[in-house]
Amino acid sequence: WKDKGAAVGLREEYDASGQLVLKQVKKGVRDFVFGRTLGEGSYSTVLLATDRQTLKEYAVKILDKKHIIKEKKIKYVNIEKDALNQLIEHPGIIRLFYTFQDSSSLYYVLEEASGGELLGVLKKIGSFDEECTRFYGAQILTAIEHMHERGVIHRDLKPENVLLDDQMHIKITDFGTAKLLPDPRKPVGPPKPYDPTVEEESTRARSFVGTAEYVSPELLTDKSACKASDLWAFGCIIYQLLAGRPPFKAGNEYQTFQKIVGLDYEFPPGFPPAARDLIERLLVLDPQRRLSIEHIKNHEFFDGIKWGRGLWRQKAPRLK
Numbered sequence: 122w123k124d125k126g127a128a129v130g131l132r133e134e135y136d137a138s139g140q141l142v143l144k145q146v147k148k149g150v151r152d153f154v155f156g157r158t159l160g161e162g163s164y165s166t167v168l169l170a171t172d173r174q175t176l177k178e179y180a181v182k183i184l185d186k187k188h189i190i191k192e193k194k195i196k197y198v199n200i201e202k203d204a205l206n207q208l209i210e211h212p213g214i215i216r217l218f219y220t221f222q223d224s225s226s227l228y229y230v231l232e233e234a235s236g237g238e239l240l241g242v243l244k245k246i247g248s249f250d251e252e253c254t255r256f257y258g259a260q261i262l263t264a265i266e267h268m269h270e271r272g273v274i275h276r277d278l279k280p281e282n283v284l285l286d287d288q289m290h291i292k293i294t295d296f297g298t299a300k301l302l303p304d305p306r307k308p309v310g311p312p313k314p315y316d317p318t319v320e321e322e323s324t325r326a327r328s329f330v331g332t333a334e335y336v337s338p339e340l341l342t343d344k345s346a347c348k349a350s351d352l353w354a355f356g357c358i359i360y361q362l363l364a365g366r367p368p369f370k371a372g373n374e375y376q377t378f379q380k381i382v383g384l385d386y387e388f389p390p391g392f393p394p395a396a397r398d399l400i401e402r403l404l405v406l407d408p409q410r411r412l413s414i415e416h417i418k419n420h421e422f423f424d425g426i427k428w429g430r431g432l433w434r435q436k437a438p439r440l441k
């Protein structure tokens with residue numbers, strides 16, 4: 122696991138002649154003061170952390186090496202790091218600054234989103250009006266567009282993974298279950314020798330299913346995710362922002378899956394017609410027939426959105 126980034130700090134030391142020297146050293150656990158837990162995964166914990174030297178706050182994701190090896194999750198760990206490294210510098214995606222490790226753990230030093238989850242805000246106010254849904258939907262869509270342009274499929278998009286920064290702009294997180302499409306510019310290398318500690322790509326790709334309410338039908342029927350799977354989840358999120366609940370939700374996961382593959386959902390009375398039309402063109406069973414990102418951007422629901430960098434400079438609408 123090659124560490125990433127110039128996680129360097131300066132440490133004051135004295136050389137043999139007693140001369141004070143500044144030594145460049147890689148950042149490590151000792152360089153941070155750890156705070157509250159922001160989230161727990163099956164093999165990771167995310168803590169708030171303050172850099173002792175710069176006092177900058179980060180979200181540090183800590184992964185237990187033993188557990189990763191035991192659960193054969195090495196591939197997931199590398200996929201997340203590679204995905205985050207490919208998604209550099211987009212305002213709507215949580216940034217990975219650098220990584221380091223010690224004998225027991227791997228550490229990702231990530232951008233901290235102080236506004237918490239979009240889901241938390243939604244639960245507090247019940248549902249968003251059209252203007253807020255349009256703004257947050259547009260920000261989420263441009264972040265998805267950035268991922269897809271770089272061959273990254275998130276595969277688990279949901280309001281819990283859409284965080285908010287201190288300007289109430291979105292930051293998408295948790296690429297631990299992402300799928301990286303082969304880079305068309307790179308020749309495919311020779312097949313790798315069998316390694317029992319590594320879960321096969323095909324198994325990994327097949328074994329993963331996202332969060333029930335947002336899973337696309339193709340993931341349930343033929344176990345394969347594609348870019349359009351993220352747009353299915355996007356349709357579910359837009360529906361949920363306006364309705365206050367996801368379109369497919371039943372008593373248990375199996376019943377939710379049945380609703381999805383049966384396209385069994387309806388709109389509450391008074392649902393805005395333009396949003397309804399957009400959602401009906403996204404929640405389409407055949408992934409090939411779902412709207413493309415370009416068509417979504419031109420849909421009347423997003424009339425008035427300026428799709429450039431201005432979207433990230435403008436003030437977030439007051440959530441009411």
Ligand SMILES: NC(=O)c1nn(CC2CCNCC2)c2c1CCc1cnc(N=C3C=CCC=C3)nc1-2
Nearest residue numbers: 159160167180231232233234235237281282294295
């Ligand atoms: N799995 C992760 O990579 C991850 N998980 N969290 C916290 C989760 C809490 C449950 N919902 C999904 C996110 C984070 C990250 C990345 C990096 C990251 C950056 N900032 C925050 N900030 C939060 C602030 C308040 C509540 C929750 C998260 N959280 C994270």
